[in-house]
Amino acid sequence: MIQDPGFDLKDVWLKYRVRYHRPRxxxxxxxxxxxxxxxxxxxxxxxxxxxxxxxxxAFWALRGITFSAGPGEVVGIVGSNGAGKSTxxxxxxxxxKPDRGTAVVRGTxxxxxxxxxxxxxxxxxxxxxxxxxxxxxxxQAEIKDRLDAIVDLADIGDFFDAPAGTYSSGMRAxxxxxxxxxIDPDVLLIDEVVQxxxxxxxxxxxxxxxxxxxxxxxxxxxxxxxxxxxxxCTRAVWMERGQIRRDGAAADVLAEYLAWSEERAQAxxxxxxxxxx
Amino acid sequence: xxxxxxxxxxxxxxxxxxxxxxxxLKTGHRDKVLGNxxxxxxxxxxxxxxxxxxxxxxxRRGPEFMLYLLSGIIVFRLFQDSVLGAxxxxxxxxxxxxxxxxxxxxxxxxxxxxxxNDFAWALAALIMLEVFFLHRQAHLTPEALAKxxxxxxxxxxxxxxxxxxxxxxxxxxxxxxxxxxxxxxxRDTPNILGFVFRLWFYLSPIFYYPEDVRRLSTKVWFFYRIxxxxxxxxxxxASLIYDKPPGLDGMLYICIISVAALVIxxxxxxxCEGTAIKQL
Numbered sequence: 001m002i003q004d005p006g007f008d009l010k011d012v013w014l015k016y017r018v019r020y021h022r023p024r025x026x027x028x029x030x031x032x033x034x035x036x037x038x039x040x041x042x043x044x045x046x047x048x049x050x051x052x053x054x055x056x057x058a059f060w061a062l063r064g065i066t067f068s069a070g071p072g073e074v075v076g077i078v079g080s081n082g083a084g085k086s087t088x089x090x091x092x093x094x095x096x097k098p099d100r101g102t103a104v105v106r107g108t109x110x111x112x113x114x115x116x117x118x119x120x121x122x123x124x125x126x127x128x129x130x131x132x133x134x135x136x137x138x139x140q141a142e143i144k145d146r147l148d149a150i151v152d153l154a155d156i157g158d159f160f161d162a163p164a165g166t167y168s169s170g171m172r173a174x175x176x177x178x179x180x181x182x183i184d185p186d187v188l189l190i191d192e193v194v195q196x197x198x199x200x201x202x203x204x205x206x207x208x209x210x211x212x213x214x215x216x217x218x219x220x221x222x223x224x225x226x227x228x229x230x231x232x233c234t235r236a237v238w239m240e241r242g243q244i245r246r247d248g249a250a251a252d253v254l255a256e257y258l259a260w261s262e263e264r265a266q267a268x269x270x271x272x273x274x275x276x277x
Numbered sequence: 278x279x280x281x282x283x284x285x286x287x288x289x290x291x292x293x294x295x296x297x298x299x300x301x302l303k304t305g306h307r308d309k310v311l312g313n314x315x316x317x318x319x320x321x322x323x324x325x326x327x328x329x330x331x332x333x334x335x336x337r338r339g340p341e342f343m344l345y346l347l348s349g350i351i352v353f354r355l356f357q358d359s360v361l362g363a364x365x366x367x368x369x370x371x372x373x374x375x376x377x378x379x380x381x382x383x384x385x386x387x388x389x390x391x392x393x394n395d396f397a398w399a400l401a402a403l404i405m406l407e408v409f410f411l412h413r414q415a416h417l418t419p420e421a422l423a424k425x426x427x428x429x430x431x432x433x434x435x436x437x438x439x440x441x442x443x444x445x446x447x448x449x450x451x452x453x454x455x456x457x458x459x460x461x462x463x464r465d466t467p468n469i470l471g472f473v474f475r476l477w478f479y480l481s482p483i484f485y486y487p488e489d490v491r492r493l494s495t496k497v498w499f500f501y502r503i504x505x506x507x508x509x510x511x512x513x514x515a516s517l518i519y520d521k522p523p524g525l526d527g528m529l530y531i532c533i534i535s536v537a538a539l540v541i542x543x544x545x546x547x548x549c550e551g552t553a554i555k556q557l
Contacts, residue, residue, distance in 0.1 A: 016555050094378040097551045111377050118376035122304040134296040135379045 005107030005186030005218050006070040007092055013100035014062040014087060020055045061087040062098070063242035069235070071216035074209060076223055076233035076250060078257050083239040085222040089189050092220060107186025107218070108137065118176075121165030125156065125175055128164050132176075136183045146182045153204065154178035174201055181208055188212060190221040206232060229254050283547040287380045297387030302394060316398035320351050327484050341414075341429055344407055344518050349483035349510045351399040355392050356449045356506075357474050362388040363453035364460035364467055371557045381550050382543070385457040389450040396442075407431065407518060427486075430520035437516040437523050444535040445509050451538030454546040461553040481506040505534045 061084045069075050077085045090096045091103050093111045119128045129150055133143035151160060154175040159167060167175070180188065209232045212219050223229060229236055229250050236253035238246040246253050287294070306312050324347040331346075332338045338345075363385040367374065370384055411429055414422070422428060460466040481504055482490065490501045501507050508527045515521040 090375065095375060096554060109378065118373035120300060120304065120373075122307065123300060127300075127303070131296050131300055132377070134292050135373070135377050137290075139292070 003106045004071045004216075006068065006073075007103070007105045007187065007218065007220075008068040009065050009091070009101070009103050011101035012062050012065040012088075012091060012098040012103055013060060014091060014096060014098050015058045015060045017056050018059045020057065061242055062091065064101070065091075065242075065244060066101075067237060067244060067247060069218050069220065071218060072213055073235055074213050074219040074221070074233045076221055076229040076236040076254075077239060078223065078229060078236060078254065079239035079245075080261075084242040085239055086191055088239065089191055089220065089222055092187075093189050105187060108183070110136065110180040110183050110185030110188045119164040119167075119172060122163055124163055125154075125160040125167070129175070129179055132179050133183060136179075136185075138183055150175075150178045150182050153181065155201070170201075177205060185217070187218045187220075190219065192222055192224065226254055226258060280544050280547040283380065283382060283550075284543065287382045287386070290380050290383065293379050294383045294387050294390065297383055298390045298394070301387060301391040305391070316395055317402045319395075320347065320354065320399040321402055323350055323354075331484055339425060341410055341425060341427065344403065344410060344429065345427070345486075345514065346484055347399075347403050347406065348514050348518060349481070351396055351403065352445060352509050352513055353478060353481065353483060353506060354399070355396040355445060356452070357478075358395070359385075359389040359392045359449040359453045360456045361467065361470055361474070362392065364456040364470060367457055367461050367553065368557065374554060374557065381554070382454070382546055385453045385546070386450065389446065389453050392449070393446050403517070427519065429518050431518070432520035434516040434520045434522060437512065437528075440528070441509065441512045441516060441523070441531070444531045445513075447539045448505065448509075448531070448535040451535070451540070451542035454539075454542030458546055458549045458553055461556050462549075477504075477506070480504065482510055487511070505531055 065084075065088060077088065079085055087096070089111075091098055092105060093109055094103075094105060095111075097103075118132065119125075120131065123131065126147075129147065130140070130143055133146075134140075138146075154160070154171075154177075156167070156171045156175060159171060160175075164172065164175075180190075209219060213232075213234065221228070221233070233250040235248070236246075236250040236257075237244055238253050238257045246256055306315050309315060311318065324343060327346050327350070328343050332340070332342055366384045366388050367381065374381065407429065411431060414425070414429055417425075456466060456470065463469075480500065482501070487501065487507070491498055508531045512523045512527055512531065515523045
């Protein structure tokens with residue numbers, strides 16, 4: 001790759017369609033018997049107003065995200081639950097196309113978005129490694145070359161040849177991480193996974209993140225752990241409600257985000273007390 | 278334009294399709310006592326059920342009727358199993374779809390190819406059965422032979438078989454693309470497909486002969502003429518078990534239908550895939 005790895009997001013908007021199943025009235029809530037279900041089923045066929053009980057609405061998960069990153073950057077993405085962090089990673093990973101705006105990613109992408117959940121539970125770890133490697137764009141021979149390193153990093157012992165359905169969540173995450181790292185991507189996207197493994201694994205993962213930075217690759221990781229941002233990230237992006245609230249040096253953004261969170265916690269406290277009494 | 282890009286991407290990443298196919302096949306019969314033997318047993322047992330009903334209980338057909346049944350059944354099953362399998366494949370792979378980027382069209386394509394593999398096994402079972410019946414037929418007296426309605430024959434017409442199977446596969450693949458998308462937007466898809474397939478199965482000449490249909494009414498005959506499966510069955514049987522030259526008009530008809538289904542199916546898939554993924 002002649003071009004430097006990195007990504008450019010320009011005014012990215014993305015919407016989901018959310019289906020709301022709202023109870024229409026108290027009677028509808030009570031009518032949960034089989035008879036009630038049948039009646040409301042027929043009712044929704046006959047009465048168009050009744051069927052509007054299930055409404056579809058657009059929910060904008062990303063609202064005008066513009067940001068780019070280049071080689072050597074490790075970007076930590078922080079923010080409240082539901083701020084759009086994971087959706088943002090999925091747009092970077094080309095899994096979702098933006099509804100408006102453009103998202104350009106240069107270089108091969110490695111993703112670790114959901115604790116190795118993409119593993120097929122019926123296949124063994126080994127078979128899953130070959131499947132995932134192929135999906136990520138490696139040839140059979142390339143995967144074979146890296147197999148030892150993957151086994152070593154995942155460190156799950158004999159379970160490597162057992163069906164992935166029998167793994168603990170930590171084992172799945174470790175194998176997933178090992179695969180994602182060893183496809184040697186230019187851009188690595190990580191979603192709250194590094195925290196899953198035990199302390200020993202976290203150390204290994206951390207060393208790898210440092211290596212990536214040294215090799216002038218691009219890493220974006222979503223995390224709720226301030227220490228990870230502090231320790232590994234060169235830059236941090238704080239997101240709220242689908243927008244970027246702050247983007248800058250990791251320490252500064254983190255400090256602001258933590259202060260804001262603390263403030264919200266303080267503000268919430270009287271309500272909690274009122275609810276208790 | 279984006280349809281072409283998607284097509285190129287699918288072709289570039291065909292190794293992924295291969296892996297999905299082998300995954301489907303590997304996990305299909307793993308840990309079963311009879312394992313891959315089921316690929317032979319399944320279509321044969323299906324055929325036996327219909328044979329018991331039609332030949333033994335109703336006593337209307339000779340044993341050669343088994344081949345007539347089996348050749349229809351395996352064709353219809355390739356189509357039905359691809360389309361039904363594809364209708365749930367995006368939903369069942371939602372975790373993988375959310376985790377890494379790959380061309381989503383690879384999933385329904387892999388389903389159709391895996392079912393084509395099953396078809397090949399079923400075809401092998403059919404040919405074994407045919408060898409047996411041909412042998413038996415060769416030792417019949419001329420009087421007994423004259424009684425057989427549709428005597429079996431094997432010959433050069435077999436060369437048409439690949440083209441018929443290719444058209445059948447492309448047709449199944451095209452409709453599978455459509456059902457994969459439909460399965461995401463409408464959870465009712467498998468229910469509806471179940472009904473449609475049952476009806477279509479009985480409306481297609483699997484256990485009756487075309488001449489039986491012709492006697493009925495012009496309306497039914499019209500449906501028989503436009504039903505692609507009438508032609509798929511007729512052409513497959515002509516080339517495989519009766520050694521008759523296939524009618525060129527029928528051949529042209531299924532080729533056009535298949536290519537049309539594939540093009541329409543892929544365009545729909547490519548246009549809707551982005552919205553579909555967000556619906557999962």
